[in-house]
Amino acid sequence: MASSSSSSSCSSSSEKKITLKSSDGEALNVEKNVALEFEPAKGFLEDNSEEADDEAIVVPLPNVSAAVLSELIPYVKQRLELSAKPVQKKLIKAFDDQFTRHLSDDKLGELMLAANYLGVNYLLDVLCDVTADRIKNKSVEYVREFLGIQNDFTPEEEAELRAQCPWAFEGVDQD
Amino acid sequence: MEKPEAEQEETNWSEAAEDLVEAGNTEAAISLLESTISKLEKIQQSQPTKESLNLQLASALTNLANLYSSNGFSLKSDHLLSRAFQIRDAAANIAKKDSKETSKDTARNSSSTDVKSFGNDKLPQDGSSDDDWEAMADRDPDELLSSQGLPEVSKLSLEDTGVKVQAPKRRGRGTFSYKKNELYSDWQDDKSIVEDAEVDDDSCLGSESKTELRHSNYGTRHVLVLADFSPSTRTTDLEKLFEDFRDRGVSIRWINDTTALAVFRTPAIALEARNHIQLPFKVRILDEDDIILASVSPRDLEPPRQRPQTSARTAQRLIAQSMGLKLPTTFGSKELKNQEEARRNRIQTRQKLRDDAWALDILSRLPxxxxxxxxxxxxxxxxxxxxxxxxxxxxxxxxxxxxxLILHYDSPIQNKLRFVSINGDNPDQDGSRVRRIDARVNSIMAEYQVVGSCNGLLCVSDALYFNPIIVCNPFAGSYLELAKATQYAQEELAFGFGCNSSTMEYKVVRIVFNFNTYRSLRDRGRPRKSDVEVLTVGIDHTWRYLGPVPWRLNPGASEALLNGSLHWVTMRYKNNPGPRLRIMSFDLAEEDFGEIGLPDCGSLSVCNFHLVVLRGCLSAVHCLDDKGMEIWIMKEYKVRESWSKDYIIGMYLPASLRENARPHVEMLKKSGLGRGASQVVCDWKNGEILLEYANGALVSYNPENEELKDLVIFDPPKWFCSIVHVESLFLVEAILGIGA
Structure with missing residues (x-):
């Protein structure tokens, strides 16, 4: 459904394909309007706007892997279609929920880094929400694991910090 | 000369400005700099070439620009910076003369080997001009200017300003042996970078063999021989003599201590120079068969070339390309460089800010x-x-x-605060655990009442004596104790705490009803009056008495804070004029009272009527005996006609209240905690309305399907009073704008 509507609605502009090159060297073809959602690509395309042939342009995205890009592109594409139509916010929210629900913690982190790098703010917004949701009732240890952070406090320091506001450490969910 | 004096001046104002900035008085520093600049500009108009003055002006402009940018005026600062650059640029040309002189002196003193190695150093650059451009781009602008650094760089910046002949000047005639040819070959190599490389490579390779050819190529008529001047004459002195011809190209080539050649571009110019300039020594036009020719390399006879106009541009383009940025149209390479640096810094800070913002974003979404x-x-x-x-x-x-929600409850020993943050979308889930708050309140008083909550600040007063009153952020653990208020033997107090959003001043209002005044028989029939006192938190040190008001309020906290006004319901008393029960508002900005028309909802009493804010409107809740409650909403503030009865909530008994025997409601009321059997607490983002039943159960009401749902909260106190509160991280001092 998504592909059919895209080809019919924005035929002329989206037919122009841009090649994005991921950090692992893979080239992905995307519609120009999707590529324009990524800030580095947008800047790159503007800088090279005198090039007549868009097809020839290869936009390097050295901070994003092909695996992440291939998740991002369909999302951005569908999200663009959704926001082009006068749809309710609920629909967009449902779409976002559906997108994020099955993301693993690792994937979530990767996507967040990519969305930050690419400046896709609406996605970053959603991802931040999901992340906050996932860690908000968890213990400190769980959060460390979740974010892959090393504990750099000494046991004494940590004990002192915890003693400052003991109420915050009561009744957290089981990891 | 005047220089030390000027420098003295400079240090004076710059130090003064620095002192001001350190003292935090940026405004004063800015105005000082501005006056300095205008003063300098005036002097500069009379002496436009005075170098120290120009530099001073430039540094003053830069300082001012920095101050502006630190204050956030980036446009102004950019403008000033570019002006400073222009002045520096101009000053640098003048400075060149000075530095040239000094460098010449050092060259004169240095040994010939030094000079030689200097020349040799330059030689390898022949083939790697591209790298040199890059290296240059990485240099500091000041370094770029300094003629001590790279000779070709100094030439470059000279190019920018259109001064053609100064390049070789930096060399003193010193003690080098002319025939060794190093210095001049190096000069040629330097040139090759800027000029057409092919021609120069060619000339480098075959300079010796082509000697004869070159002589005939250029002839000798364009060269003036300057002879028999004083040995102390310097290149600059000679150049000064030919100043008028600078634009048309002239270079000085030394033969020995008392002889030099002035090479012009054409014989005509040479002739003109000879005729026009009074020279204090022998001058003649070089002949084809002059003996000097034997000791002169043919290269030295090459007329100074008019550099191609594009070369500076080309240089910039090369630099720009290697740095991967677009070339602005009218900037010198120095500015370009600076711009690029600024751009890089901007990108870096933006990236840092963005990375932080991203992490902060997650944090800000957490409970x-x-x-x-x-x-x-x-x-x-x-x-x-x-x-x-x-x-x-x-x-x-x-x-x-x-x-x-902050839950205020009474434990056997003292009052306590707990809080619970209930997620409106799925209230049964996370967050609905009741947690302790480590409010410092408990260490100050044992029994207290909550006066109000506003923007994350909680105002609490002692329950018995109404002193002390503190304002605190229970989550940041910071508090502020307010000034003590006058205490009466038998008083009844209505409180209010709120923020005047236009000035962001927080105020506490006390409306004191003194029983003693009406104790005697004679006074019993008199209309009831209360005294109003107000205190602006963090500003006032004493309570301000606003005068008496002709009514008595329902004691306790203000029920609704809306539109910068606090709202109470008055107690009924037969001798007071007007309706028996009134809604009074207190404007926190104007500090005066107003009255709000009642909804048409039948017989009212303090016990069955209370105010709340729903959907951003003042709302009145009328509890009906055994029939649930009606909620009236005032759609337009202070427009009595806009009251509308929007919700009717049927009688309901929450499950938790059905089983357990509960303390008598009236008892709670007396302790200042309770307001009635059932009441509306607030509304949620999803449109549901939160109700509190008998100080012991929270229920959510969905207006769409009129469903009532018990909220499960873990670990609730047996009975409590709930206060709507906004979680905040601000310290009290930060919110009030005082102290830290």
Whole structure:
């Protein structure tokens, strides 16, 4: 459904394909309007706007892997279609929920880094929400694991910090 | 000369400005700099070439620009900076003369080997001109200017300003042996970078063999021989003589201590120079068969070339390309370089800000407990959790989420505060655990009442004596004790706490009803009056008496804070004029009372009527005996006709109240905690309305399907009074704008 509507609605502009090159060297073809959602690509395309042939342009995205890009592109594409139509916010929210629900913690982190790098703010917004949701009732240890952070406090320091506001450490969910 | 004096001046104002900035008085520093600049500009108009003055002006402009940019006026600062650059640029040309002189002196003193090695150093650059451009781009602008650094660089900047002949000047005639040819070959190599490389390579390779050819190529008529001048004459002296011809190209080539050649571009110019300039020594036009020719390399006879106009541009283009940026149209390479640096810095700070913002974003979405916990995750997160931006973001986001509830309850020993943040969307789930708050309140007083909550600040007063009163942020653990108020033997107090949003001043209002005044028989029939006192938190040191008001309020806290006004319901008393029960408002900005028309909802009493804010409107809740409650909403503030009965909630008994025997409601009321059997607490973002039943159960009401649902909260106190509160990270001092 998504592909059919895209080809019919924005035929002329989206037919122009841009090649994005991921950090692992893979080239992905995307519609120009999707590529324009990524800030580095947008800047790159503007800088090279005198090039007549868009097809020839290869936009390097050295901070994003092909695996992440291939998740991002369909999302951005569908999200663009959704926001082009006068749809309710609920629909967009449902779409976002559906997108994020099955993301693993690792994937979530990767996507967040990519969305930050690419400046896709609406996605970053959603991802931040999901992340906050996932860690908000968890213990400190769980959060460390979740974010892959090393504990750099000494046991004494940590004990002192915890003693400052003991109420915050009561009744957290089981990891 | 005047220089030391000028420098003295400079240090004076720059030090004064620095002192001012350090003292935090940026405004004064700015005005000082501005006056300095205008003063300097005036002097500069009379002496436009005075170098120290120009530099001073430039540095004053730069300082001012920095101050502006630190104050956030980036446009102004950019403008000033570019002016400073222009002046520096111009000053640098003049400075060149000076530095040239000094460098010449040093060259004169230095040994010939030094000079030689200097020349040799330059030679390898022949083939690697591209690298040199890059190296140059990485240099500091000041370094670029300095003629001590790279000779070709100094030439470059000279190019920019259109001065053609100064390049070789930096060499003293010194003690080098002319025939060794190093210096001049190096000069040629330098040239090759800027000029057409092919021609010069050619000339480098075959310079010796082509000697004859070259002589005939250029002839000798364009060369003037300057002879028999004083040995102390310097290149500059000679050049000064030919100043008028500078534009048309002239270079000085030394033969020995008392002989030099002035090479012009054409014989005509040479002739003109000879005729026009009075020279204090012998001058003649070089002949084809002059003996000097034998000791002169043919290269030296090459007329000074008019550099191609494009070469500076080309240089910039090369630099720009290697740095991967677009070339602006009218900037010199120095500015270009600076711009690029600024751009890089901007990008870096933006990236840093963005990375932080991203982490802060997550933090700002966490409930306050989780946020406090993240401090223990690692040092980075601890730092992030204390980022000064976080309270602001957190506060801004607070308007998009449900407020938390502070549960005020009485334990056997003392009053306590707990809080619960209930997620409106799925209230049965996370967050609905009741948690302790480590409010300092408990260490100050044992029995207290909550006067009000506003923007994350909680105002609490002693329950028995109404002193002390404190304002605190229970989550930041900071509090402020307010000035003591006058105490009467038998008083009844209505309180109000709120914020005047236009001035962001927080005020506490006390409306004191003194029983003693009406004790005697004679006074019993008199209309009831109360005294009003107000205190602006963090500003007033004493309570201000606003005068008496002709009514008595329902004691306790203000029921609704809306539109910068506090709202109460008055107690009924038959001798007071007007309707028996009135809604009074107190404007926190104007500090005066107003009255709001009642909805048409039948017989009212303080016990069955209370105010609340729903959907951003003043709302009145009328509890009907055994029939539930009606909720009236005042759609337009202070427009009596806009009251409309929007919700009718049927009688309901929450499950938790059915089983357990509960303390008598009236008892709670007396302790200042309770307001009635059932009441409306607040509305949620999803449109549901939160109700509190008999100080012991929370129920959510869905207006769409009129369903009532018991809220499960873990660990609730047996009975409590709930206060709507916004979670905030601000310290009390920060919100009030005092202290820290």
């Amino acid at each position: 306050i407990t989780a946020l406090v916990r993240t401090k223990c995750v690692c040092r980075t997160w601890q730092a992030l959790a204390q980022d000064p931006r976080l309270p602001i973001i957190y506060h801004a986001r607070a308007s998009t989420r449900n407020p938390c």
